[in-house]
Amino acid sequence: MTEKLLEIDHLCVDYETGRGDLKALRDITFNVNKGEIVGIVGESGCGKSTLISSILRLTAPNTRFREGEIRFKEQDLLQASERQMRDLRGSDISIVFQDPMQTHNPVLTIGQQMLDIQHRSKQSKADKLSHAAKMLGAVGIPDPDARLKQYPHEFSGGMRQRIAIAMALMSEPDLLIADEPTTALDATLEVQIIERLQELQREFHCAILFISHHLGVIAELCDRVVVMYAGAVVESGEVREIFHNPKHPYTRRLIECDPGHIKERARILPTIPGEVPDLANLPGGCIFRDRCDQAMARCATEVPPLDQLKEGHHAACWLNHAEATS
Numbered sequence: 001m002t003e004k005l006l007e008i009d010h011l012c013v014d015y016e017t018g019r020g021d022l023k024a025l026r027d028i029t030f031n032v033n034k035g036e037i038v039g040i041v042g043e044s045g046c047g048k049s050t051l052i053s054s055i056l057r058l059t060a061p062n063t064r065f066r067e068g069e070i071r072f073k074e075q076d077l078l079q080a081s082e083r084q085m086r087d088l089r090g091s092d093i094s095i096v097f098q099d100p101m102q103t104h105n106p107v108l109t110i111g112q113q114m115l116d117i118q119h120r121s122k123q124s125k126a127d128k129l130s131h132a133a134k135m136l137g138a139v140g141i142p143d144p145d146a147r148l149k150q151y152p153h154e155f156s157g158g159m160r161q162r163i164a165i166a167m168a169l170m171s172e173p174d175l176l177i178a179d180e181p182t183t184a185l186d187a188t189l190e191v192q193i194i195e196r197l198q199e200l201q202r203e204f205h206c207a208i209l210f211i212s213h214h215l216g217v218i219a220e221l222c223d224r225v226v227v228m229y230a231g232a233v234v235e236s237g238e239v240r241e242i243f244h245n246p247k248h249p250y251t252r253r254l255i256e257c258d259p260g261h262i263k264e265r266a267r268i269l270p271t272i273p274g275e276v277p278d279l280a281n282l283p284g285g286c287i288f289r290d291r292c293d294q295a296m297a298r299c300a301t302e303v304p305p306l307d308q309l310k311e312g313h314h315a316a317c318w319l320n321h322a323e324a325t326s
C-alpha cells in the first residue's frame with residue numbers, strides 16, 4: 001500500500017511587494033509517497049524555489065502563507081515550531097542544491113564537513129569517518145579515505161555534486177529534495193548523477209522530490225511528474241502517461257522544447273514564445289492562454305479546474321474538461 005510522506009494541500013503562498021501581493025503559489029496540491037521519486041518541472045519563475053523554501057520553512061521575510069497545508073509524516077509543517085523544523089531539516093528532510101558550493105564550506109576538508117553533519121551521533125570519530133568514507137564510496141568517489149582529507153576546490157564540479165548528495169544522504173532522510181542538481185553539469189555528468197541517484201534511492205529507500213527545468217531529466221528518473229506554470233499545477237501524473245499522452249498545451253510545448261533522452265539533448269533548447277504573466281497582476285481566465293495556440297473564448301474569462309482525466313492524471317485545460325472523471 002502506498003504511504004503518504006509529503007502532502008501539499010491547496011497551498012497558496014504570496015510575496016508582499018511594493019506593487020501588491022505577488023501570488024507565487026496558487027492552490028498547489030500533490031503528494032510524495034514513501035520511496036517515490038516525484039519530479040516538479042516548469043520554467044524559471046513558475047514557483048519551484050518558493051515551493052522548496054515553503055516545505056523547509058526557509059522563506060523570505062515578505063512571504064505570506066495565505067492558505068493550505070504542508071504535511072510531512074502527518075505533521076503540519078506550517079504550524080511546526082522553529083525547533084521542530086530545525087530537527088527535520090538535515091535529518092528527515094535533506095536537500096541538494098544546483099550549485100554544490102552552496103553546501104560545501106571552502107575552508108574545511110570534506111572529512112571535517114562530513115564529521116560536522118554527524119554532530120548529533122554518539123559514535124566515535126573513527127566510526128564517523130568510516131561512515132563518511134562509506135558514503136563517498138556509495139556515490140562513486142574513488143579512494144574515499146584519502147579524499148576525506150581534501151578541500152572542496154580539489155574536486156571537479158561533478159564530484160562536488162556527488163559529495164553533496166553523499167552529505168544529504170548521511171542522515172538517511174525519508175525525503176531528499178534535489179533542486180536542479182544536474183543543471184550546472186554537462187550532459188555526460190548529468191547522466192551519471194541521475195543513474196547514481198536511482199541506485200541510491202533503491203539502496204536508501206528515500207523519496208526524492210526532484211526539481212528541474214527539463215522534462216527529459218524528469219523522464220529518466222521520476223515515477224510521477226507535476227508540471228507547474230506561473231505558480232499553479234497545470235498537469236500531473238505518471239511520467240509515462242504525461243510523456244505519451246500530455247493533456248495540457250503547456251506540457252506539450254515543454255516536451256517539444258526538451259525532446260527525448262537527456263543523452264541526446266541539444267545544448268541550446270528552443271523556448272516557448274511569450275512570457276509568464278505578472279504574478280502581482282494576474283489576468284483572469286486561464287493563465288497560459290496568451291501563449292496557447294489552442295486558446296478559446298472561454299479561456300479568457302474562466303479559470304480551468306484541475307480535472308482528473310483518468311486515475312492519477314490531472315490537467316487544468318478547458319480542452320479536456322468534457323473528459324473529466326471528477
Ligand SMILES: Nc1ncnc2c1ncn2[C@@H]1O[C@H](COP(=O)(O)OP(=O)(O)OP(=O)(O)O)[C@@H](O)[C@H]1O
Pocket residue numbers: 015016017022024042043044045046047048049050051060062279
Ligand atoms: N522574496 C520575494 N519577493 C517578491 N517576489 C519574489 C520573491 N521570491 C520570488 N519572487 C517571485 O515569485 C515568483 C516565483 O519565483 P520562484 O523563485 O519560486 O520561481 P522558480 O520557478 O524557482 O524560478 P527559478 O527557476 O528562476 O529559480 C517569481 O515571479 C519571482 O520573481
